[in-house]
Amino acid sequence: MSEAVMADAMVSPAVGGPYVEKAGGPVVDFSYVGIDAILEQMRRKAMKQGFELNIMVVGQSGLGKSTLMNTLFKSKVSRKSVLATGQEKIPKTIEIKSISHDIEEKGVRMKLTVIDTPGFGDQINNENCWQPIMKFINDQYEAYLQEEININRKKRIPDSRVHCCIYFIPPTGHCLRPLDVEFMRRLSKVVNIVPVIAKADTLTLEERDFFKKKIREELRANGIDVYPQKEFDEDAEDRMINEKIREMIPFAVVGSDQEYQVNGRRLLGRKTKWGTIEVENIAHCEFAYLRDLLIRSHMQNIKDITSSIHYEMYRVRRLNENNTVVARANGIPEHHLAAHEM
């Protein structure tokens, strides 16, 4: 059961239609049916149900993943804030740690799950370090599939599928590393990848533009399709908006969960001896764009693509696998099954 599509603009529509005030009491407009009241109903339902969002952060240790998560959701949602470990030791193998939080804003509740992957890319030999991550993503799809296939289904299947994977690129300023290319190539097929340039306060503006251009070229050269994917643009309007976004990826972000006083206002930022970097200032870094993309404008779109495209692909593959196994056991040739499925 797919989630209800919410309108981006949470404008409360006028309940009922335009009331024409005429002398002599309220007049009912006979041409108004009231279909648009459904928006209000959906809204109320969504508020009651709440939303779910699962974000995975992947990158080498020390790139500011936890800080960025805290900054995005303006609260201490990262693994480090929750599990207070004394010293940060790099784990010997990749672990997958997922922390869930229930946050609320203006009556809208959200269950946010941040999936962290400490140990990625930190070893000397990083061969196949993407495998645990792919396995995790496929396991989540599997769990959802199992729930779906059940005869007695739950009213609301808990959605633990990874909606979005933020990949942190270290700010070398030159080009993508082989590890980055390998990882993104494999994972862009199963999950929405949003690449970001971590710790972007290392790069001057010229370096940043050069680096972004290099990265976009390399992504194109390797056939890596990151979110927003070109092939899933539905209409011209979408394409226009997404083209603008595609010109800007990867976003150069800076994260911070400390506030400083700048020009009489309290802002999130980083204070150095030569200046203060404001996180939300688009002249300084592109954090605001990332936040708008992930939360304010494209959150529902991300979830839709995950459920209708990535998940469906997984489901088709899985069910075909199952069918071929069953068919071989029963002696039915495979092309018969395909015909049935059509």
Added chain:
Amino acid sequence: MAVQTQQKNLEGYVGFATLPNQVYRKSVKRGFEFTLMVVGESGLGKSTLINSLFLTDLYSAEYPGPSHRVKKTVQVEQSKVLIKEGGVQLLLTIVDTPGFGDAVDNSNCWQPIIDHIDSKFEDYLNSESRVNRRQMPDSRIHCCLYFIAPSGHGLKPLDIEFMKRLHEKVNVIPLIAKADTLTPEECQQFKKQIMREIQEHKIKIYEFPETDDEEENRVVKKIKDKLPLAVVGSNTIIEVNTKRVRGRQYPWGVAEVENSDHCDFTILRDMLIRTHMQDLKDMTNNVHYENYRSRKLAAVTYNGADNNRSKGSQSTKHDTVEGMSPLAQMEEERREHVTKMKKMEMEMEQVFEMKVKEKVQKLKDSEAELQRRHEQMKKNLEAQHRELEEKRRVFEEERANWEAHQRLEQQKLEASRTLEKNKKKGKIF
């Protein structure tokens, strides 16, 4: 018998106080050499830092630095530049290691670097052991700057492995690269964490020597507190408050390279060039090179001992290195070499003889073969001869027969003719 040195006071001015000046003048004439190695992942600002340190464009647009080229394996590249300042010449060699730590699998990426350092030591050892030692170019690596990525957490496994393997071969100076990423508090914490990990793994980074001078000691202590140095490199000049400085321009401010509040670049430069360059060279010469040398020569003698034992010769050689002087060692080696040569000679002679025998045998064989054929042909010839004789005899017989027959015929003819004649005659009668 120990010689006692007594402190004597001079009664007048002798003049050997000018010795340092003489040394200085000689050194200036000779010029200096310094070899610096930079190691670190690509994109950490190594080339920029080198350019900033020596105020030259070692890597310029025409000769792009290693960072602009994609590497498949770790390479070791050298670039030399001769810089002059105040009449003093410095031949600076920068050894760069592009490709270090960039691949997906980085096991043993330090091996080419270790091999390079050892080969430089080997070259120096060979040129030191030569008979003619006029030119002894010193291309040994005097200092290795290791760049740590500014993660803010601690050392990576690759960093620890690399430093553990190289700290006994070369002076390792760890640096925090791109230090303008870190706020002052993060930087402090990061440095403490790194030093803790370095001590935990017993890595011996370059230690600044204690001097007798109080003033210098204080400076040294200040440097020690700031280890590892957090550096920022840049060669672009920017105007800040009507002052022209080298720095990096950001939308939120300018990070100045030479401002000691912003980063430790000036400390690094002073330490590396102005105060401790000679000490680095001395450390390399006295400690690292000697380590290499004793290890290498010990290995050689150990092998030598093995050889002698296997040959079973009676040598009264000490088995330990300390009991033997280098000269005796060389004598031993020479003797070994000579015996080896003799053995080889013998072997070669044997081989030679064998070959000769073979050849002789072959020749004999072919001779016999020829002989046989000769006989064969002779026999054939004789057989033919006999045949021919036979034929001739037969032919002669036939001829004789035929002649006899002919004579007979002739006679018969004669007879018949005379008979006819007679008849005719008779008839006429």
